[in-house]
Amino acid sequence: MALARSASFSGSLVLVALASSGCGEPAPLPPIDATFPDAAIVHPDAGEVSDPCDDVMRVTGSLTEATEVMLDTSMVDTRPRDLGLTCGNVTAQYWARQQVIELTVPGTGPLALYLSTQNMNTAMDFHTVVQLRTACSTPPTGMETRPTCFDQGASAEDFRAGGGLMVTGGERLFVYVTGYSDPPAIDMTEEEGPVRVTFEFGPNTAPTLTGGLGVLTAANAIQIHVDGTDAERPPEFLGFGLLTARGGLDFNGDGALDYFGANISRTVGTTPNFSGEAVVPASAGFGEICRMYTCTQLSVFLVDQASLQSAMRSIPLVSGQFVASGATCDASHLCDLGLTCDAATSVCGVVVASGEACDASHFCGAGQACSATTMTCVDTAAIGESCASAPCETGLDCDGTSMTCVMTVGLGVACDATHVCDTDLACSATTMLCEMATP
Numbered sequence: 001m002a003l004a005r006s007a008s009f010s011g012s013l014v015l016v017a018l019a020s021s022g023c024g025e026p027a028p029l030p031p032i033d034a035t036f037p038d039a040a041i042v043h044p045d046a047g048e049v050s051d052p053c054d055d056v057m058r059v060t061g062s063l064t065e066a067t068e069v070m071l072d073t074s075m076v077d078t079r080p081r082d083l084g085l086t087c088g089n090v091t092a093q094y095w096a097r098q099q100v101i102e103l104t105v106p107g108t109g110p111l112a113l114y115l116s117t118q119n120m121n122t123a124m125d126f127h128t129v130v131q132l133r134t135a136c137s138t139p140p141t142g143m144e145t146r147p148t149c150f151d152q153g154a155s156a157e158d159f160r161a162g163g164g165l166m167v168t169g170g171e172r173l174f175v176y177v178t179g180y181s182d183p184p185a186i187d188m189t190e191e192e193g194p195v196r197v198t199f200e201f202g203p204n205t206a207p208t209l210t211g212g213l214g215v216l217t218a219a220n221a222i223q224i225h226v227d228g229t230d231a232e233r234p235p236e237f238l239g240f241g242l243l244t245a246r247g248g249l250d251f252n253g254d255g256a257l258d259y260f261g262a263n264i265s266r267t268v269g270t271t272p273n274f275s276g277e278a279v280v281p282a283s284a285g286f287g288e289i290c291r292m293y294t295c296t297q298l299s300v301f302l303v304d305q306a307s308l309q310s311a312m313r314s315i316p317l318v319s320g321q322f323v324a325s326g327a328t329c330d331a332s333h334l335c336d337l338g339l340t341c342d343a344a345t346s347v348c349g350v351v352v353a354s355g356e357a358c359d360a361s362h363f364c365g366a367g368q369a370c371s372a373t374t375m376t377c378v379d380t381a382a383i384g385e386s387c388a389s390a391p392c393e394t395g396l397d398c399d400g401t402s403m404t405c406v407m408t409v410g411l412g413v414a415c416d417a418t419h420v421c422d423t424d425l426a427c428s429a430t431t432m433l434c435e436m437a438t439p
Contacts, residue, residue: 051078051079051081051137052076052078052079052080052081052098052099052100052136052176053081053100053136053137053174054078055076055078055100056100056101056102056136056174057069057071057099057100057101057102058101058102058104059101059102059103059104059199060103060104060106061103061104061105061106061113061199061201062106062201063106063107063111063201063202066198066199066200067198067199067200068196068197068198068199069101069196069197069198069199070121070194070195070196071099071101071177071194071195071196071197072193072194072195073096073097073098073099073177073178073179073192073193073195074097074192074193074194076097076098076099078097078098080094080095080096080097080098080178081095081098081137081139081176082095082139083095083129083131083139083149083176083178084139084140084141084142085142086140086141086142086148086149087129087131087139087140087148087149087151088129088131088149088151088178088180088181089180089181089182089183092181092182093181093182094181094182095178095181096129096178096179096180096181096182096191096192097178097179097191097192098176098177098178099176099177099178100136100174100175100176100177101174101175101177101197102136102172102173102174102175103172103173103174103175103199104170104171104172105167105168105169105170105171105172105173105201106169106201107169107170107201108168108169108170109168109169110166110167110168110169110204111166111167111168111169111201111202111203111204112164112165112166112167112201112202112203112204112232112305112306113164113165113166113167113199113200113201113306114162114163114164114199114200114201114202114305114306115130115150115162115163115164115175115197115198115199115200116160116161116162116163116197116198117130117160117161117162117177117195117196117197117198118154118158118160118161118162119160119196119198121194121195121196122160122193122194122195122196123160123190123193123194124157124158124159124160125159125188125189125190126159126160126179126189126190126191126192126193126194126195127151127153127159127179127180127183127187127189127190127191128151128153128159128160128161128177128178128179128180128195129149129150129151129161129176129177129178129179129180130149130150130151130161130162130163130175130176130177130178130197131148131149131150131175131176131178132147132148132149132150132165132173132174132175132176133148133173133174133175133176134171134172134173134174135174136174146165146166146307147163147164147165147307150162150163151180159180159187159189163305164304164305164306164307165306165307166204166306166307166308167201175197177195177197178192179191179192179193202232203232204232204304204306204308205230205231205232205308206304206308206309206310207228207229207230207235207302207303207304207308207310208228208229208230208310208311209226209227209228209300209301209302209310209311209312209313210227210228210229211226211227211228211313211315212224212225212226212227212298212300212313212315213225213315213316213318213334214240214297214298214300214315214316214317214318215317215318215319215320215321215322215334216287216290216291216295216317216318216319216320217282217287217319217320217321218319218321219282219287220282220287220288220291221279221280221281221282221287222279222280222286222287222290222298222317223277223278223279223280223322224238224240224262224277224278224279224280224298224300224315225275225276225277225322225337226238226264226275226276226277226278226300226302226315227273227274227275228273228274228276228302228310229272229273229274230271230272230274230302230304231271231272232271232304232305232306233271233304233305234264234267234269234271234274234276234304234305235264235274235276235302235303235304235305235310236263236264236303236304236305237261237262237263237264237302237303238261238262238264238276238278238300238301238302238303239259239260239261239300239301239303239309240259240260240261240262240278240280240298240299240300241257241258241259241260241298241299241300242286242289242290242293242295242298243257243295243296243297243298243299243314243317244293244294244295244296245294245296248299249289249293249295257299259299259301260280260284260286262278262279262280263278264276264277264278264302265277265278265279266337267337268337268338269338275337275338276337277337290317295317296316296317297314297315297316297317298314298315298317299312299313299314300312300313300314300315301313318331318332318334319332320332320333320334321333321334322334322335322336322337323335323336323348324336324339324348325339325348325349325350325361326347326348326349326360326361327347327348328346328347328348329341329346329347329348330346335348335349336348338350340363342363345360347360347361348361349361349362349363350362350363351363351364351365352364352365352377353365353377354368354377354378354379355376355377355378356376356377357375357376358370358371358375358376358377359375364377364378365377367379367380368380369390369391369392369393369394370391371389371390371391372391373389378390378391380392380393380394381393381396381404381405382396382405383396383405383406383407383418384404384405384406384417384418385404385405386403386404386405387399387403387404387405388403392405393405395407397420399420402417404418405418406418406419406420407419407420408420408421408422409421409422409434410422410425410434411425411434411435411436412433412434412435413433413434414432414433414434415427415428415432415433415434416432421434422434424436424437425437426438
């Protein structure tokens with residue numbers, strides 16, 4: 001189960017399968033009894049036929065620290081409830097053992113809730129599934145405006161689920177903690193066992209997308225780099241639509257641009273600023289489609305870890321590749337995440353702060369230059385200032401005689417102590433203009 005997690009998106013959104021678990025498309029469940037909706041699905045070791053909603057663990061969250069709940073789903077003997085058609089392994093012949101937490105949201109007003117099973121008390125091979133409900137006995141329908149199912153692990157090796165959503169202070173949620181039923185043997189995962197669930201609450205604002213670039217590689221993958229701000233945590237997901245010179249591509253015929261989803265797999269930067277990358281693999285088919293229809297831009301929006309969405313923004317889509325630090329950069333060789341193409345050398349590198357070491361791939365920021373003496377970034381010297389220990393500003397030269405920063409000027413231009421004439425020119429003592437030097 002490695003579909004990019006959905007949230008409440010505007011427009012028409014389709015999710016991209018980024019790392020299929022091999023379980024195939026969900027199949028409809030058999031008819032179930034109306035009075036006990038889970039009667040047709042029985043865990044073979046369930047023991048007593050009791051309802052997990054009769055044995056919930058009641059917890060109130062905190063605004064000042066993480067709330068932790070330790071469970072062991074292998075120890076329960078209640079009959080599992082049906083998670084519905086939108087969460088976990090709906091094709092399994094039974095549901096894995098479940099435990100339910102009745103969680104009361106602290107405070108008042110809108111808050112972000114971040115939940116996770118990714119900790120040392122939960123085994124990485126426990127394929128955890130967490131479902132949120134507003135009523136214990138009623139499964140989500142899939143039409144909710146916020147996420148209700150978290151069944152995606154942190155990586156291909158880490159199957160512990162986590163995620164976030166917006167909640168309201170005082171709200172009561174029922175948190176089902178279970179496993180991915182009847183896990184495929186190829187995954188070598190567990191469906192039950194000890195699990196610690198953590199809940200964190202706090203304020204949240206939507207991310208802002210400030211820019212970005214899409215690159216269509218020779219292998220037909222699409223790499224999407226985005227820049228933006230988020231006051232709390234970097235976004236984990238983005239939506240994208242394909243744009244051509246004639247408009248957006250509409251795949252389902254509803255007359256609107258279709259959006260697709262991809263996980264932001266890595267980010268760099270310091271809060272609130274960040275740069276992130278999402279990779280749409282060639283196997284998804286979008287690269288080939290873009291070559292066929294000549295895509296020129298992507299319409300992109302960000303989704304943060306509590307599922308708030310940024311405004312949409314169009315970014316360029318070019319053919320080429322991202323290159324690493326120290327590599328040559330040009331129109332088709334774009335610098336990788338967090339790197340800058342130095343205008344003077346056309347080399348990718350990192351912009352470093354004052355006093356830090358600098359070299360061919362570590363550039364100094366505005367108003368600074370790399371000292372040839374210390375090989376660290378120092379403030380540059382202005383015209384007329386000493387260049388004995390500091391480089392001159394861009395466009396100035398260090399005069400070897402006076403050891404001050406001067407500007408080299410051409411024929412007919414006014415000259416003085418800080419504006420020196422170019423090679424083969426001399427400063428006229430009469431006109432104080434540069435003229436041809438007398439042999």
